[in-house]
Each structure stands twice: as structure tokens, then as C-alpha cells.
Amino acid sequence: MFGEAFMQRALTAGSIIAAACAYLGIFVIWRRIVFLSVALSEVAALGVAIGFFFGQTSFLMAFLLTTVVTLIFWQLWHQQRGFGEAAVGFIYALCAAASVLLVAKNPLAEARGLDLVSGNILYISTPELLVLSLVSLAVVGSQIVFRKEFVAVTFDRDFALSLGLPAGFWDLIFYLSLGALIGLAMRSCGLLFVFASLVIPPMAGLWATRRIHLSTLIAVLVAVFCVSAGLAVSWRFDLPAGPTIVALYSLAALLAVLAGRR
């Protein structure tokens, strides 16, 4: 099945996005911003819907909109006003409603099988794959090179500031990375896959072990394995790829709970 070109692209794209999301997801959980990542996923979905509605490149629209909203969130947080659960909830509801309305009034979206929730990773094009790979590489690469700075700022912000680390700058880089990844992955992978990749494999990693580096490695491995297995299962049983992968993520997380208790 992976001899087909579209399956090879789907496997490559899915693995890259899932691995990058799992890596960032560990920090999403530590920073307690899971709900923010759902809201950003919904913002990206709205970007895709706007792109379709106006006949623009939905890939680029999702990226731009998510980046702008990420900057707004960061600015609010940086001014110590806090995101506020209510503000994040408002953005989530607004974007969810707006994207459904735009898709409902857009025959083109229906004709092209646009599914904002499940996505359709099997349809990913080579240029999209190339852009996704480059952005993911930049995001994860910067996270690995500056890992000790990101860990220090995430673990204890005041202590990091007392060391003279520019915590606001590292926060900005983190949120922009998160926004860029979500924004670019949404068009091809769908809200469910992107959000689940940010949360479930990192949870599996953190449940399986209480070691900071090992939990990150496990999260990435779980994500890549579940994408490969999920695509194979969806091919064999004619199931939608995104939800199948998420089901496997959940199974892996349950296994991680059991492994962690031993």
C-alpha cells in the first residue's frame, strides 16, 4: 500500500507533523495551554475555510490567520493580562461557528471534499509536503537547539528572568512555532489530527515515564508509529485516516498508563 505515491506523501507528511506536534505538545501540557492549542486549531480551520470561500490558497490563509491570532494572544499574555480562559473560549467558539458558516455557503468546499474536522491527509500535494517539512524542521530544530532555554522558561519563569533570560522572547518563539505548525498542518490533516497529535502522544510519554527527555522521545515515537499504523489500518478497512490515527493514539496512551504504573 505504501508503494502508491499518494500514500508515501501521506505517510511522510503525517509522520513529520505528528512528530513535530508531539514534541511541542510536551511543552503545551507543561505550560497548561491545551485549551489554547484547541483554539488555535480552530483559528487555523477558519483560515482554511476563508481561503476556500474567497478562492485563495487555504494553506497560506490558515498559516497567516493563526500567526496573527498567536501574536495577539502572546501580546495579551506578555502584558500580564493573561489569556483568560473565557477569551480563549470566545475565540474558539467564534472561529468554529464562522468556519462552519463559510463552508455551508461554499459549494466549492463541498465539491472538493473539504473536511475541517477530519482533514484528508491522503490528498496532500508535493508542494504542501515540502513547505510542511521545511516549517516542521525549522520549528523542531529551533526547539532542540534552544531546548535548555525553553525548558528553563517553561519550568520557572521568574527564576529564568532572574538569570537574565529574555523569557518574553522565548515565549514568543514558542507560540509562533506552535501557531505556524498548527496553521500549516490544518489544511491537510484536519483539526482532530492536529489537536490530538499535540495532546495524546505527549500524554502517553508523560504517563509512561517520569523522565523529561525520555518522555519527549516516547511521545515522538508513539506519534510516528500511530501515523504509520493508522494509515495502514485505514487503507485495509477503508476508514478515514485522521480518526483512525487518533484512535490508535488513544490506545497507545492507555498502554502508556499501564506501563507507567508497573
Added chain:
Amino acid sequence: MNPIIVFENVALGYGSQPVVKGLSLKIYPGQYWGFIGPNGSGKTTILKAILGILPPLKGHLYRDSRLAFGYCQQRKAVEELFPCTVREIALMARTRLAGLGRPFRHEDRAVVEKCLRLCGVGHLSEKLFSELSGGQKQRVLLARALATEPQVLLLDEPTTDLDLKGSREILQLVAETRKQLGLTVVLVSHELPKVINEAEYFLFLQRTGGLRVVSKDQLNAALLSQVLETEIFLKNGKNGILVY
């Protein structure tokens, strides 16, 4: 000798709301200060200003630019969800010194191991922080603060939630380390009885917003009763002053 930290009629706070007003204070090298006041009176806010995290709303704050600070946070401010070992937490102190985007050096690891040993937690370096007792956690945070190789050690409520023995051990460790390394110490606490025998100078922060700077030899029951707004009795005991 010149002061290393000077507050001149400083107002501090968050947003435009001042928490501390009219603070004037000079801290000289090697001094041991105790900032005493009830919860919410602005003790931690002053520490953040000393660290440069919080700029003054009003007035002038001078900090010697050559100073290195060691900040020992309140234990409750430290994230326990993080699966970090004791060594990993202490190494965070070397994040800036190791260099941007560079891994920790052998020198960084050596300093951290030395500080962990100094604080009596060297044998716990592979343990998870979340698995330690309150006293052990406090020692780890103290070791992390010392691993920055500071000239000024800032301690925020280091004895809160510790029993009497644990509190004494921590304060004794601070006193010994100060003596050994020649540190300037600022200790924040809401528990006067625990720190009255440690500090040489006190800043009392009153619930009403009043501030009072007092040296140890000026302390007496009447003055303390006035600044703490409750009746205080002092008694000279074998091991120092008793407060009740």
C-alpha cells in the same frame, strides 16, 4: 563602602496599582536583611524589583550592574508537573552561563554537583523533584540559587510549611553558606520568630502599607508591637531572642 542596591522613594506594583509605596533602603555588601510582613504586603514584589523582573512605578532603584543574584523561589511557585530530576533543576541555574543554544559544560555540571553537596542533597541528584520532602525541595532550590555563583542571595519564604527542625536546618545552612561564600542575603518571611536571630537588618512591611527599616540592635518589644500591630514579647534565651 558603597551600597550595592539602593531604593529611593520607590513605588512598586503590577499594572498601575502600587503594592509598595515610598520605599527607601540601602543594602551594602555582606549584609543580612530580613523583609518581614504579612502575606500580600509586597515582600516578593520587592525581591522581584531587586532582581530586575519588575521595574519601579515611581522613584529610583539602583542595582550594581556587576551583581549576580541567586533567587530561591517559594516552593509552591515551582511547577511539580514537570518530570525533572534534582540535577536537571539545579542545572537550570547555569542556562545563561553555559551560552545561548549550547549544551551545559563540564564546569556547569561540576558547580551544580558542588552546590547540591553543599546543601546536603548531592545523594538525591537522580531523584525526581516531585518525590522529595518539603525540606529536601527547599535545599534543592537553595542549591539552584547558589549554582548561579551569586554575590546576593534572595530567599522567598524558605521556611514556609517546614517544621521547626526543618526550618532551623535551612536557616543554619543559609547562615553557614553566607559565611563561607561572603554573600549578601535578603530573606523574605512572614514568620518573625523564625528569622529574628538570623538577619542583621529588618524591613517591616505593615498591612496598612507602612514601611519601617530597623537594625537588630534597635529591636525591642514596643517597637515590634507597633510595626507588627499585635502585642509582642521578647526574651533573651540561650540561643538568641525568643519571640512570643
